[in-house]
Amino acid sequence: xxxxxxxxxxxxxxxxxxxxxxxxxxxxxxxxxxxxxxxxxxxxxxxxxxxxxxxxxxxxxxxxxxxxxxxxxxx
Numbered sequence: 001x002x003x004x005x006x007x008x009x010x011x012x013x014x015x016x017x018x019x020x021x022x023x024x025x026x027x028x029x030x031x032x033x034x035x036x037x038x039x040x041x042x043x044x045x046x047x048x049x050x051x052x053x054x055x056x057x058x059x060x061x062x063x064x065x066x067x068x069x070x071x072x073x074x075x
Contacts, residue, residue, distance in 0.1 A: 002047065006047060007040065007044070009040035009043065013032075013034065014033065014037055016036060017034050017037060
């Protein structure tokens with residue numbers, strides 16, 4: 001799940017937690033909203049952590065110089 005999916009999950013949870021007055025028997029919509037918000041926030045934190053690590057590793061390899069040598073057979 002990317003950053004857009006995490007934000008969408010968080011926004012849908014916020015709408016369910018704060019913006020609706022629906023009542024279903026056997027299910028609390030507000031608790032489902034809070035759970036979706038927590039899942040979206042956890043996904044966002046995980047994505048940011050992985051992205052930061054990947055970005056840092058990319059910078060460390062940028063100072064490396066790769067040299068290529070080609071040898072051709074002379075007829």
